[in-house]
Amino acid sequence: MTTINHRVTLARRPTGEATADCFALESEQLAKLEAGQVRVKVEYISIDAALRTMLYGEGYHRQFGVGDTIGSTGVGRVIDSASPEWEVGQAVRGRLGAQTFATVGPKDIAAVDENLGPLSAHLGALGGTTGLTAWIGVRNIGKPLPGETFVVSGAAGGVGSIAGQIAKIDGARVIGIAGGPEKATFLVDTLGFDEAIDYKHEDVGERLRELAPDGLNVFFDNVGGDILDAALDNIALRARVVICGAISQYDDMSAVTGPSMYLRLAERQSRMEGFALFHFKESYAQATAELAGWLADGSLVSPEDIMEGLERFPEALEFMFSGGNVGKLMVHATPPA
Ligand SMILES: NC(=O)c1ccc[n+]([C@@H]2O[C@H](COP(=O)([O-])OP(=O)(O)OC[C@H]3O[C@@H](n4cnc5c(N)ncnc54)[C@H](OP(=O)(O)O)[C@@H]3O)[C@@H](O)[C@H]2O)c1
Structure with a gap:
């Protein structure tokens, strides 16, 4: 040994x-x-x-x-x-x-x-900081309804790829935001999202207005910064903005840039709510069981x-x-x- x-x-x-x-x-x-x-x-x-x-x-x-x-x-x-x-x-x-x-x-x-x-x-998919985080953010905070528009940033990453798929399972129309054309193709072709935005080559605000003219019902944010602002500018009435994380800010936590478009929350009777998975321990068993079931029946892809x-x-x-x-x-x- x-x-x-x-x-x-x-x-x-x-x-x-x-x-x-x-x-x-x-x-x-x-x-x-x-x-x-x-x-x-x-x-x-x-x-x-x-x-x-x-x-x-x-x-x-x-x-x-x-x-x-x-x-x-x-x-x-x-x-x-x-x-x-x-x-x-x-x-x-x-x-x-x-x-x-x-x-x-x-x-x-x-x-x-x-x-x-x-x-x-x-x-x-069954990990706390990945599948369970995605499940908690979607089911306990964002709560997309069938037919609603659900947008997720960091969509090709660990949490984002699963959050978007859960929203899809729940009947929402899902738009993913990720960097690069390969990731955009991956979101639609492999994960089954309805639309994708390549934030490195496209104007996120403009694309959101095109793809969701009636606004975003749920925005699940992993990135923060400019992408959060572009999403806030396009929320629908009674939208839910889920603050899962803000990776664009982590390299300098002494100068985190807050959203400048937050008054859209007031204008459109919406709310923004952050969460940390460890505040939802009571959800772990149900989340794990559902995620495992979806993995087993093939309804969840877990890259x-x-x-x-x-x-x-x-x-x-x-x-x-x-x-x-x-x-x-x-x-x-x-x-x-
Ligand atoms: N609330 C909670 O309890 C909880 C728990 C776990 C994780 N989280 C959060 O969930 C998020 C995702 O975490 P993860 O571990 O699954 O990582 P991940 O999504 O697998 O990887 C991070 C992705 O973020 C994107 N990114 C990196 N720098 C960026 C920037 N400056 N601007 C825009 N996008 C950037 C990259 O994708 P692109 O190619 O698309 O840029 C990268 O692949 C993080 O914000 C994390 O803090 C929260």
Whole structure:
């Protein structure tokens, strides 16, 4: 059995983009387990947009200290256990960190049911920060009705691709906003959205007016900034604007640009509501059951974008922030050569 853990740590706090030199790859000897501890071989590491917000010294969400292992969520398998609660071979999910082996307490991990989907799906369609987030934002906040127009930004990414499909299952007309012609084609041809807007080459406001002349009933926002303003300018009466995230703002959280078009909310009797998935724990079981059902019957497509090798973790984060990923981005935590 291997005795070395490889891990990605925060080498320095980024100013602006989180580039590869902000991270370090370190190795350490694995110690013998203490009573109660569990050792997990990490298989897949979730690349989440919110990780960027955790690299600041203070502020939004949790923070990582310089020298800390990046505390990302992952899935893996128990390979050693000094806890009566866990057996070798069990598949688990938790904040395993960007590393090849996680040594955790018995309450730091949760079992995943591989009958519902393969390990990677438990970060993707069945993952908290992906499928469950999409489900909660659509079902608990946006609540699209059949025939309503539902628009989602970051539409080809992990959360957006699933949010749009759930709205479609619920009978809405779905328009996705993403960067580049390939992603626009993917939204319509692979995910079954009704329309797509390529924000890198098209004027979002103009396209929304063309595609939704009666206005947007629900806007599910993952991006913020100019795209949020273009959407607000085009909301219908009694629209619901769901603030899931604002990736366009994460590289400089000290200068977040707020929406200048917010008075449309007053004019059109609409509301804007943010949410964080952990406030909706009571929805997890139902969301997981429905998402698993849709995966099983083929009504939900769950694209995954998997990079091979732990050492590519920094590259993966840069890839996401430059819009490289299609679907849920993760790193397969194979050790560096
Ligand atoms: N509220 C919650 O509880 C919760 C939980 C999880 C995630 N989230 C939020 O959900 C959103 C999506 O997260 P994810 O992890 O699934 O990421 P993702 O959508 O898989 O990847 C992010 C995508 O955002 C787009 N993007 C990056 N920089 C951008 C910019 N400056 N302007 C416009 N688009 C940009 C890129 O696609 P393009 O090619 O289209 O640009 C990129 O692929 C994030 O805002 C995240 O913070 C919220």
